[in-house]
Amino acid sequence: MYSFVQTPFIIGTFICVIGTMPSAFAAGEHKQILLDVANDKFTPAWEVSHKEWGGEKWSVKLRSLHGGKQEGVQVIDVDNGVMTFTIVPTRGFGVWKAKVGDLRLGWDSPVTEIVSPAFIDLNNRGGLGWLDGFGGWMVRAGIASVGAPGMDGVPLNLHGNIDHTPASYVDVRYEGGKEPKLVFKGVVNDTQMFGPNLQLKAEISTPIGKPEITFDDTITNLSDAPQEFESLYHTNFGPPLLVAGAEFIAAVSKVSPRDARALEGDLVDWNKYTGPHQPGYTEQVYLMELQGDKNGNTSTMLKSADGTKAAVMDFNIKELPAFSLWKNEAPSRTGYVTGLEPATNFPYPRPVERSAGRLNVLRGGESHHATLVVRALTSKTEVTAAAEAIAKLQKSEPAVLKTPLNEQK
Amino acid sequence: MYSFVQTPFIIGTFICVIGTMPSAFAAGEHKQILLDVANDKFTPAWEVSHKEWGGEKWSVKLRSLHGGKQEGVQVIDVDNGVMTFTIVPTRGFGVWKAKVGDLRLGWDSPVTEIVSPAFIDLNNRGGLGWLDGFGGWMVRAGIASVGAPGMDGVPLNLHGNIDHTPASYVDVRYEGGKEPKLVFKGVVNDTQMFGPNLQLKAEISTPIGKPEITFDDTITNLSDAPQEFESLYHTNFGPPLLVAGAEFIAAVSKVSPRDARALEGDLVDWNKYTGPHQPGYTEQVYLMELQGDKNGNTSTMLKSADGTKAAVMDFNIKELPAFSLWKNEAPSRTGYVTGLEPATNFPYPRPVERSAGRLNVLRGGESHHATLVVRALTSKTEVTAAAEAIAKLQKSEPAVLKTPLNEQK
């Protein structure tokens, strides 16, 4: 089945597909450019699957959303045979949601629409406008700044521009062979005159038939002048992984509370979940340095209460040395969610990170690269094995500090 | 006549209408969903009339506007046989203008386009951005806050988000029978993470062949936590109703000036109009409690100078206990307009209303309901009868206070 038409209204789509018919069936690699602003190429809707490009069962579908706050947002629905997920080029090439069988990766935000950046004012509510569109699963924060709003020469809004910047280039590749995969490339420009001139090249890939997704990001300073940057992967989970009894597992070297609120409970079972709690509950954030193998590779895991399900995140602490655990065990309809957030630094305001020596700088033309793999585990065997693998990375006892990180001497 | 095509450019519309052909001619109820974001349904243009759905002469036409600041705005033009009006789903499901014969309900704003929320920054001019798109007849203010900009934990902009929030769901029904009517339903979500999670379900209905429109609004707190809300119907009139000699009539229990400016003139003839005035004139606002019948039902009226025309607003003081009269008798091309504004509370900044005990709270899942009926009168007989009906509600002398409401002990 090859359905070209998203809705009956967009007859143009039919013409579109004829005009950009994918290359003939063949083994090996196929590629389709879906968006290329510099070359005036735009695709409102498009589909491809294994039937056209070969291999086991998979499909890719580009759609344009219309109406409400979603007007003009483009999404790419991906099905790799066992895992489905939705990339949002219009929202910084993030991933709105993912699913493996009945294991949903994502959460129930009060924000249910994939809001277009056109309807978002990042400076709203004193710089908290980022929250007005916050509902995705893997939401990038940055790439010039992350963290709470505050002054840094100019006022910085919560978590920067990248999640509200539409991609300028998007393509999709199918790479056949022994380990066939789908690769989606997005280019997002966080550039201003007299401001940051940073470019994100993001590759999101998924192996056919595996419950796994890889984020391979390169941030480049396009300017001649040095430029600070900050990058944080705001990866958010609600039920079914997040329920009372769920647990965060990592090879922690040092964990600190972000603030006085995170000190409540005295860091006993800081990595365990007991919610959802009553109205009035406020978020708790724990800031960590992790241990990795000799190459710096590490894993963190969010484990379901019964140990039969988990999401594992693999990354390298040389690329992403600062890990934040955001516990927002609020009532179910108020944003019940936890965030596992590997990052280049912690989400304090940028001046705090600069003072602490955690703020990275890219020289003109220089790039920073990071890879993040998320695996969805759906059996006790897998979960147990992953937990054991993380335990092996734990070479020393974790230091559990009782002072907020930004107050430590 | 059944014209499907708004402009010759949108050929897709033709397909659309075929794809969603209204159900066969029949007595009774017909319904068409025009927008349903949650189910990926969007209609760029659509029309129906009595020819398809039956009854006396009426018509409904959905159009998408393009170009200028109107790009992407959707409007529904309604003709019930004697009254025409234009609903704007993209602008909080308000009504831009209405007309009964040569009686226009609406005004001449410097803002002549139905500006898309995408081009509005509510935080512009220190929180006055709401005014950059202000030109409609019935404009809702709220629903988390109304009133002047100010701090309340976070900065609040003038009159809240609702008028600049696109509807997420829209349908139209025709209900036949003895008193046939058209009913338009819109759902507008004023929801943010770590913020209000309020939903407006608005029904706008009009009886076929009568100069009358009803707003039936339900505001629901979708969250688990209690949530303050404020709702004000900013209903705006210019000529021909507003001219020198026009009069505001209501069963006033107590009227107070909003501020020192409203005290000028010492509240003599505060309910009469003498403008338009010269440049330099500034607005005057009067805040009232009204008297109703035993059920709380009341009416207010804006009466033309010669008493042959009027707009009557019927509502219930249990639902909408605070009434503001906004007199902006500015020069004709500077926004010559008066606003009759029934509301849940007064348009002082939210902290003032909270302190005064006028701020309502919805518990998690709870709703607030209000009905507002606007009738256009076009004969001396009708106007006189309506004035007499209001007079009957006046059981005691109105208290005319000479101190701004927020300074009264």
Place this chain on the structure above:
Amino acid sequence: MYSFVQTPFIIGTFICVIGTMPSAFAAGEHKQILLDVANDKFTPAWEVSHKEWGGEKWSVKLRSLHGGKQEGVQVIDVDNGVMTFTIVPTRGFGVWKAKVGDLRLGWDSPVTEIVSPAFIDLNNRGGLGWLDGFGGWMVRAGIASVGAPGMDGVPLNLHGNIDHTPASYVDVRYEGGKEPKLVFKGVVNDTQMFGPNLQLKAEISTPIGKPEITFDDTITNLSDAPQEFESLYHTNFGPPLLVAGAEFIAAVSKVSPRDARALEGDLVDWNKYTGPHQPGYTEQVYLMELQGDKNGNTSTMLKSADGTKAAVMDFNIKELPAFSLWKNEAPSRTGYVTGLEPATNFPYPRPVERSAGRLNVLRGGESHHATLVVRALTSKTEVTAAAEAIAKLQKSEPAVLKTPLNEQK
């Protein structure tokens, strides 16, 4: 060749052109309305050339851009036979770029896309959001205010609204005869309730076969009340005109530094270019009064290092009495650019201009008119002649002041 279709997706375009087929081939004047919001007329794409409307080789092409931050932006590509340029109705009817052979008029901004106003927050970065979309060649600043952000009753953002206001009306005319030309008319409304109510009527014309473009602007106060206005033509040049050795030439009556930074170098060779410089360089701005002929006509020129190329700007100092030279000799990829900026006043914050008596006021209904002609010179002969013409305007020695203008007594 008459290609109607921008991309194969927009089949509607084909219908569009049939529906709006230009009038039959004929001598004399032809006209096409491309946008008229007040009359619901919008054209997504359209083309015309000498083949349809007559005369020597020329063409005009209206396109709608899609994807990235350009979504929904409309551009008009003009080719007059020797000069090409791109008008952007969606961005205040400015000109993004122009070219005569290999002489590019424009610059390389970090902002490479023609960003839609929907994606711009002018209040971003403390009022510097204008820079987030700054990449054009001839960018209007104003028309209610220009200059750095600051408070003036309400907070004013950098350079006002006009560059981020979509035009509400656009047409194109071809005027045949002895000196045939193309004329583009745009109407841009900078109007708010309780705010400025200013309208820009802009005519951009170009003679067929000549490297010349004329901006003929009328700003009208649509209100009844007096209204201050400010208008500045931010005309920006990078290479090939701007290189080390390039020179700014004008009949200067008085030149002052804008601030301490512009005093560095003690105003020796303030009109010569030595960059691009190293990272860390910051802009220098020089503020001038110019000398004109007996009617007030004057010219300024940006001359290439070898004197074989130049851009000449002709205008009248009665209309545009304040000229700013913006030198931003930053590294090449950080915005290497100079701005020649004739204006009604200087780009200090509006209160400064008001105090200095330079701020103009339009009475209700009154208009301000200005004409600016830009000529591209591509031979030493032309450049030398133009320099001599400017030299003739210099009747007295220029006063070179060593105190910032706003500190002068």
